[in-house]
Amino acid sequence: MSSVTDPVRSAAGGRRPLAERTSATPEQLRDWLRQMLLIREFEVRTMQAYQDKKIGGFCHIYIGQEAVAVGCTAAVNHADPIVTAYRDHGHALARGMDPKYCMAEMFGRIGGCAKGKGGSMHMFDKPNNLYGGHGIVGAQTPLGTGLAFGAKYLDEVVGGGSNQHVALAFLGDGALNQGAFYEAMNLAGLFDIPVIYVVENNGYSMGTAIERGTTMSHRIIAKGEGCGIDGYELSGMDVIDVYEGMKKIADRCRAESRPAMVDIRTYRFKGHSMSDPRKYRTREEEEHWETDDPITRLRDAMIEGGLIDDDGFKNLNREVKAEVKACLAWAEASPMPDPSELYHDVFVEKHGPYTGTSMPQIVTDAEDSR
Ligand SMILES: Cc1ncc(C[n+]2csc(CCOP(=O)(O)OP(=O)(O)O)c2C)c(N)n1
Ligand SMILES: [Mg+2]
Numbered sequence: 001m002s003s004v005t006d007p008v009r010s011a012a013g014g015r016r017p018l019a020e021r022t023s024a025t026p027e028q029l030r031d032w033l034r035q036m037l038l039i040r041e042f043e044v045r046t047m048q049a050y051q052d053k054k055i056g057g058f059c060h061i062y063i064g065q066e067a068v069a070v071g072c073t074a075a076v077n078h079a080d081p082i083v084t085a086y087r088d089h090g091h092a093l094a095r096g097m098d099p100k101y102c103m104a105e106m107f108g109r110i111g112g113c114a115k116g117k118g119g120s121m122h123m124f125d126k127p128n129n130l131y132g133g134h135g136i137v138g139a140q141t142p143l144g145t146g147l148a149f150g151a152k153y154l155d156e157v158v159g160g161g162s163n164q165h166v167a168l169a170f171l172g173d174g175a176l177n178q179g180a181f182y183e184a185m186n187l188a189g190l191f192d193i194p195v196i197y198v199v200e201n202n203g204y205s206m207g208t209a210i211e212r213g214t215t216m217s218h219r220i221i222a223k224g225e226g227c228g229i230d231g232y233e234l235s236g237m238d239v240i241d242v243y244e245g246m247k248k249i250a251d252r253c254r255a256e257s258r259p260a261m262v263d264i265r266t267y268r269f270k271g272h273s274m275s276d277p278r279k280y281r282t283r284e285e286e287e288h289w290e291t292d293d294p295i296t297r298l299r300d301a302m303i304e305g306g307l308i309d310d311d312g313f314k315n316l317n318r319e320v321k322a323e324v325k326a327c328l329a330w331a332e333a334s335p336m337p338d339p340s341e342l343y344h345d346v347f348v349e350k351h352g353p354y355t356g357t358s359m360p361q362i363v364t365d366a367e368d369s370r
Helices: 026-051 066-074 089-095 099-106 140-158 173-177 179-190 239-256 283-290 294-304 310-333 339-343 361-368
Strands: 167-172 195-201 230-235 260-265
Touching (some): 026 066, 066 294, 099 310, 173 179, 195 239
Parallel strands (some): 230 260
């Protein structure tokens, strides 16, 4: 079963009244709009902080792809594990990570979600069932398969019931050709593992267009079919389309305990990383996609549906800007890790035996609030 939506513009669908398009409540729609605005503002401020040299190392911006993380996360339960690649700020925020831990992580501060040791590419949030943030292309796909296998094992073998979980393993189109991904898909198909491989297909792997590096680029779900995995294609520019499509797929994978592969067509509005002059694509192409902004789409649909007006939108935007400003101040006030942290959380014999760890604040705060 596969439902194909015009990847570039599903505006025809977008023009139908909201009530016909989605079962989401006005509160849910407002929440998605807020989340996308939060991610957008967070990323704009991240770019500024990077340019101001407050953030170092690799840093990949999620602007343009917001509807994917927000729509997919909304379509599953909080207990369902999620794992992703290095373009991960949006997933962390959509999963509910307080942006202050996310920003502090990029600032290399002890208050960061990984005590400042991971940086932009390694957003982890155990209380929110987010298992990273991974820098090796494709490396997260076996992990997502394992997370789904573990959850299914606990449900079926330990608990003696039926499978209750589905895991989301996000990957970029550039990860499609990694051997680990095929091994993971083969096992998922063979053992009925409830994992969904969500390909955030933004058309580029660094500077390489998908057609130049990947076979069957017009129909990548064929790769999953070779492992007996059902494939689906969705437009990633409209959060309602993403949610409605993913909800059906996720419900089915959970109920039948089966894997799926989803090709979600999207576009990163910025470069691959902070140091990308984007010479491999034209300004016209960028403008074409920028006019199909996922935030504008939802805002317009909500205005048309009478769920928000211009002032309401401005207020929401103002709230989000204040929240991100506060998170920047929090990150800046968080101390640098003590040098002794170099010897914690690592297995390096040269420096003596493993010296244990201390829990990051994101975990202790969650425990305290229970
Ligand atoms: C195994 C491996 N090979 C190469 C790289 C270098 N690299 C980092 S990101 C990237 C492109 C991946 O593109 P894609 O999966 O489409 O994700 P996107 O950046 O578009 O989100 C490459 C080749 C890497 N990190 N890991
Ligand atoms: Mg890509």
